[in-house]
Amino acid sequence: MTERLILNEKVLSENDRLAALLRTRFAADRVTVLNLVSSPGSGKTSLLERTIAALGGEFRIAVVAGDVQTDNDARRIAAAGNAVVVPIVTNGKCHLDARMVTDATVDLDLGATDILFIENVGNLVCPSSYDLGEDMKVVLLSTTEGDDKPLKYPGMFRRAGLMIVNKTDLLGWSDFEMGRVREAARSINGDLTILEIACRTNSGLTAWYDWLRAHVHSKRTYTDTNHGNQV
């Protein structure tokens, strides 16, 4: 087991090294990079479809769409509107790592990109351990999954900066309580921002778009200041 632990540490430190290189590249081009994580079927792809349809004219959006098998998500996203989409098929691997994202973004014109979404594999455990050079992990949780998920999968909720609760149109069809999930999430991560949406009915998405705008703006401002200091 010690041998395995040492190897895991080696794999993770190699990942951290590549993630740091990615972060430098993203920062140089002032790209807002969000790593979308969730269980399978929480609505990551639907959220991206809505977002691209709404903001594809306002921002230059790129998506790296990871899946264990099939490029179905990438094709759905590409059909949603004005965005550059790069599929990653992990062939059975349970998460994206920094090398996959490095390979997927090598031909992306980051200078012509405002927001890069990385749609991770649907998995609430393993993707939490892999830094992809992102600004923030955004965790989606659908109401149909139950309000106990932050307590049961704390690693992911601890490492996320934003939790989006999706499928609020199905509240009332289960014993999911918004107050309980907020309390659970905040007990794991007191700094977590929480948004409530329903992709199917277009509810709550304006707040998400505003959150995105603020983020892109602050990233540009921060990076401008940063560049100013360096010169």
Add this chain to the structure above:
Amino acid sequence: MTERLILNEKVLSENDRLAALLRTRFAADRVTVLNLVSSPGSGKTSLLERTIAALGGEFRIAVVAGDVQTDNDARRIAAAGNAVVVPIVTNGKCHLDARMVTDATVDLDLGATDILFIENVGNLVCPSSYDLGEDMKVVLLSTTEGDDKPLKYPGMFRRAGLMIVNKTDLLGWSDFEMGRVREAARSINGDLTILEIACRTNSGLTAWYDWLRAHVHSKRTYTDTNHGNQV
């Protein structure tokens, strides 16, 4: 990467060795062992609660309940009725392995157990690779996750013997189509048995109980014959 692959193979072959020992133990006591796998929030715990309430008098049921963090599921199951429950908290690990199940079952009286359910970690990827000595993997999929999941997570659906589609009471609230999920699942695994249930409304559970009864019966008969041949 080669070093990592070799180590993964070592870990899996060590797991297979322990799983084979578990299988021998389970067979000796004619225990029907089912490994329940699914995304987080598909309803594994709810299904076990219903099953124990309905069949806890008819069969001697034991449950090994795995979770990344908290023993909430184990406590829910223990409250559901007449069953022996052993929690496993994996502390961040994304799946159960045969060593954890060996440790969890060491004090179980298998001679006084008809059915052992192993409730795996909510994860549609990693648990598919780990044999736990079970008779069969049973995969749950809730309608709210979308009918594309068998194509996107084929490893799990290929290795399962039964797929239970849960939350059919929420059909009509999404674009999930039963015909499409059946076709997708069968394209991955032509031998898959498929049941449709809604734990919340108690719908379809009779067929599941009958399936369980048939399984316990055939396991006893098969093992009886097997023992006969060996003696």
